[in-house]
Amino acid sequence: MGRALRLPAGRTAGRLRRALGGRPAGRGGRCRLTPPAGSPGGPPVQSPVRPENRVPRVSDHATTIDALRRGAVPEALAAAREAVAAQPDDATAQRLLAAALRLSGEREAALEAIDRAIDLAPDDANLHLERAGLMLHERKLDEAQTSLARSVGLDPNQFPAYIIQGHLALGRGDLDEAERLVRTAARIAPEHPQVAALEGTLAVRRGDADRGLALLATAAERHPEDTQVRHALAFAYLAKGHLAFAEQAFRQLLEKQPQSRAMRFMIAELLRRQGRPGEAADELAPLLADGTATPGLKRMVGQVELQAGRPERGLPLLKEALAARPDDRATIVALVDAWRRAPDSADDARNTLDAALSTHPGLDALWRARLVFEPFAGDTARAVVERWQAAMPDHVPALEAMSTIHRQAGELDAAEAIARRIVVLRPGHTQAELRIVDSHINRGDHDGAIARVHALLEQAQDEASRASLRQLLARVHDLAGRHAEAAALWTALQADQAPRLLPLPEHSASLVELPDRTSAPEDAASVLFLWGAPGSMVERLGHTLALARAPLQPDRFSGNPPRDAFQRIDTARRLQDGSLSPADAAQSWRDALAARRLTGAHVMDWLLWWDNSLLPVLRAHLPEAELMIALRDPRDMLLDWLAWGSPAPFAMPSPKAAAEWLATSMGQVADLHEQDLVRHHLVRMDGITEDPAAIARAMGEALQTQVPDAGVGALGPARFPAGHWRAYAEPLAEAFALLTPVAQRLGYPEA
Template identity: 45%
Template sequence: MQEQILQAFQRNANDEALALAQQWVEQSPGQAAPLGWLATALRQRGDIDAALAALDQALALQPEDAGLHLQRATLLLTGRQFEAASEALARTTELDPNQLDGYLIQAHMALAQRDFERAQSLSRVASRLAPEHPQLLAIDGMIALQQGEADKALALLNQAAAQLPDDPRILYGLGFAFLAKDHLAFAEQTFRKLIAVQPDSLPMMALVADLCLRQGHADNAAKMLEQMLATGKGNTAGVRRLAAMIQLQAGQPQAALEHAVASLQEGEIDRRVLQVALMAWQQLGADDQARQVLDQLLETHAQDHGLWLARLAVEQVGSEAAAAVAQRWVEAMPEHVPAWEVRMRLHDMLSQPEQAEAVARRIIELEPGRVSGEQRVVGALLERNEADAAVAHVQAMIERADEAARPNLRTWLGVVQDGAQRPADAVATWLDIRQAEAGERLALPPQAKSPMNWPEMAEIGEDTHDRPLFVTGLPGSGVERVLSVLGAASPVVRTDRFGATPPNDPFQRFDTLAQLASGELSAEALVQQWRDALPGRGIANGNIIDCLLWWDNGLLWSLRQHLPQGRLLAVLRDPRDMLLEWLAFGGSYPFALNTITEATGWLQRSLEQLANLHDQSLYPVALMRIDGVENNPQAMAQLLGQVFGTAFPVVNQLPPARLPAGHWRQYRDVLGAAFNNLTPVAVRLGYPEN
């Protein structure tokens, strides 16, 4: 009977095998072997519970049979009853210490539970029985993989796969060993073999799709996603979302759109799917279809913020059609402030200032203190030359605000006073803010006097390959805007001197100049300490763009002799605009402004040092004047291109330019003495006297 059942299994005649096993059990009551074969037949049919019941009957008749315990453990694993399976396997090896499969399955279970120490222990025991067994090689390979020994893992798993080419566990380990070595094509091929063995393995399909994308094969990734959708369990909103994204990347907007719309109609509104749908509609030129589908979705999802934004995106910016959509939005969500903000901006775009102001006041009713509404109301008052009312509005906001919000509101009060052409009031407001925050900011760095003679500039050796670039900019210079573009162009830009964990080197410490003068710090040690800190900043050599917290020509005592290959980029604006910007907004540099006189003197001396550096060619330096291009991304990229002789990317989101170039002239009557002190160095740097 056993031979007949085996033959039935070989023909995939599982029903026949089950009938034969049942017949054998009936003919041989009280025998364990027929019940074991019945359990095997039931397992082939997928009836795990019935198979376990048959095995329990067999074990009741023959409780010391290690093979039956192993068979039961395998069934428990199939049903994901890991704890019971572990007990059965332990009983297997207890009854028969030579039961190799028991050790192997326990080791695989330990790997699944990420108990690598136990897996290794079981592997050592099993190796005494069959040291070259392919499953043992696979277990050792997967342990090596977890221990970071990718080469060893790959060798062992390749050897195991040569003996058992279709074993899912071996293929799984081998695929991840290839991944650890970044052999993406081999990993993809291995996981595809695993899918052939386990055709319903959705995680493997998703992994293969990802590997295809990483290799630039979006079309193959799209095919794999279609295969996932063809399976019963794979046809989900999440898989459709992924398929939409990949089909769009593969250049198939129509297929992407079908999946995206199906996903949106089946489940929650997903922002990523909406984006794919919008891009597909745009590529297909199907605006009317987009309006129709989005309007249908809005019938059942009228409270969805992202869906309304998508609907607006179909219309031309600032058009009457866009305004009509925004009106529908506020009617559907009358308490939703972002909807009213869109409505307000569209009124402004359509030259409807009165309606825009009315909406702004509605926003303030819904959320008192909301910046967008408050700014629009104050702006309207200034436009009508109601300066007193504009200032009073902001002052009332300051009185109502909590302590944390007041500094920003007071800065804005100065801006409103500036807009109201009250420069004396603006200066008083800003100076009060700067003095209040002075205790939380750094004291101005000390400044060295220029010597009669500088040390000789060292020669740059032929074997010198590092060319560090130091970047500096005084408060109000707008250096942060230049750094935004440099950072987008180069991975070696470092602005960590302004962060929470700055490098501990002489360029960071304000006592460096005094230490150089006293001999406590040698000129050579300054550069060496800077170099020693570079690896901790992620720089493998001296090629770095290092934004300095401060600059002083006294550093040249060291740089001329020990870093002649370095360069300095100094970002400038008109010194009088720099002082005004520093006063109004504090500057990106964390330096205290205690009095206008002190700040002016320090700024004047710093600029004179830069002028001397440039005029006397004391060190390779480029003075980069950004006046007029502070908030123009294209012009900023072009200016940097002229300075460095190479193309730079356009960074559309530069830090904001606060006051326009030349605005200092509006403050001549209030800051005349300070401007007079700065005018000589301004002229020296190429700016007009008046």
């Protein structure tokens, strides 16, 4: 079976080209051709020989083939057209014309030529295979699949067609069909490297990365020059989290395809994920040098430069991207970040954004960015918002901004008037309704506020809106001093949410004996585990670290958490019953670090839960680790959890059950602290939850370093003040009674 013509560029078409053994033909490149059907060394003719389907001699097309092999596209095109003019009913002439047209970029004309060739030789499987290549380049996958099926139907031994169909099946997620196709291909050419590439990729897609990696590594040793195998191997390393090996594999591919932008992007991403953003930016720099860089590429490199701590290099690129695409929100966000980091850049930010607004006054994101560089709610901010309103009358975000300015200036009537205007423009607008409710409360009209919320509840169209309004109603009851009603509403809301949340983790029994502490290796990264029980306001510590650009990983609270022992809520039980050893628990954590992008000199991991069963893990196997625990009066913690929920998605069965669980959890914290069982810091949040500067100071004192202030408004809406639990002493008396002993043990008063 002969090889097909060189196929066009593109990811899917590239797979097809590599499956066929072709090489890219660019400047100075060569297009490798098979002798046409019926010629010496070529495939046999598969259709009846008719006068109009005459088998051509090799010499009929030698000039065209030679020009294509040399990459002389204009010469090949002229020769092919001359051959077609001389023999318009020669399928091979039409096939070669299609190849020349494709290389010259005339895709539609190439498709017409290959279709004419198929008309002349409908039983030639190779022609249908080449037509599939054209369809793949145009992303017409269904038509490509049809052509491939026709090719296989005409010649059941069309090995490349099975390989390509297998990749298409993988692309659409049909793993069973891909497996069937690779089995068929393996019967034709069992030792072919493309079979191994497809088998290995299929194993990775089925979740068996170890088997896939073994297949691909063996194939790469046997066929070191096969780029498709190397490509599949690189992605198998990536699936296993072996980022450095994946990087090396992609670099080897880049050596063979130095013009591949996609390969360079992949290497840069791997460098970034290994904590080397500066090298990632340097890797992308050549793509900026040829004058063809898109705004998206400039934004990407600018963002990586920011991650590398080089805002002076990222800022010019981001400004160029903004000039070309002022409506790109990602660019605007990155620019604001760059200006915040660069010294004395506020004037540059104002001037740049004002210039963009002069030509694009209707872009909301530009106005929001412009406000960042004015004192919060000051006179200059008011002037910017007035310009915003003039450019975009009745634009709700502009009205919201002006309402905020009025509130900060104490102009409450004006703020309420704007809020009422907003709800006319956008009925049910949450923030506007909140401000109207606040206006009732500020006037002492609690009944009016409650009536307003009840009216909104009657209008609510879905359960999510009703839940938000019930939360608002409970808050209004709290502000009105109607604490029993507020507690009842919050308890009902928690009960409604419980079936969708995780059960509370079981606690381990008291540890009788602990291993001795070991010394941390000299070259070990510093490790900080951050944790706080529900209601502790640990999220404000997390946000402060994130805004300070600390290497904190919050992925345990995401939809794609790590699968290590520190994530599984049955780990405490398994450590106690011996089904999991402390050494294995520590190793599972280490193994997951690379995939979680935690590979630098400092590792900060925000834990979903804590139990003292983890103490042997830290003492004996993670001696470089220390624990930071957010702490408040446990009774305030319970109330906050009841009213506001928790970052950890744990269900609250009832206030009493939650209090029992929290009492045990805080008892473990007391044990840990009193006996100094592991290196740790207690950050007491009482009285500082609404003070970003105080939070930063508390963390800085614990870590013996300077932590930047997160800034006003960065930590979210205000929560209950310290000691607010006393207002609920009667409705939550039973639950608070369970927490009072451990509260006293932690240093809080009895009442």
